[in-house]
Amino acid sequence: MNTEFPSPQDITRVWHVLDAQSESLGRVASQAAMLLMGKHKPIFSPFLDTGDHVIVINAAKVRLTGRKEDQKVYHRHSGYPGGLVSATAKKVRATRPTQLVQLAVAGMLPKTKLGKHMIRKLRVYAGDKHPHQAQKPVALAAAR
Secondary structure, three states, X not given: OOOOOOOOOOOOXXXXXXXXXXXXXXXXXXXXXXXXXXXXXXXXXXXXXXXXXXXXXXXXXXXXXXXXXXXXXXXXXXXXXXXXXXXXXXXXXXXXXXXXHHHHHHHHOOOOHHHHHHHOOEEEOOOOOOOOHHHOOEEEOOOO
């Protein structure tokens, strides 16, 4: 008996909208990662991209529990000697609020070419408006 795998024609991609307002960052990110990977579909296969597109709105109002606002530190490096730049979650939220959600979701996806392809289907917006009305996105309630 042969195992059947979905062909590119069999994969239908739906657009989902997640509202991150007053939701925990980890819960929003894990739900977005699940949708991007396609784990909610019966045709899921770990080596194929069967996932959907995800739009996250109100990313600036996502909730961090405990004292993570002051204690969680994000690092990036310019590639030059002494080029390590560190910023707390509070500073990142003030300068680039969408970065909190993007980094959290990227950390939950595979660290391969397939994962890089999946993260391209994520759109994050700080406010409650997004320009993807033509794709007829389906509103989802964030997991509690």
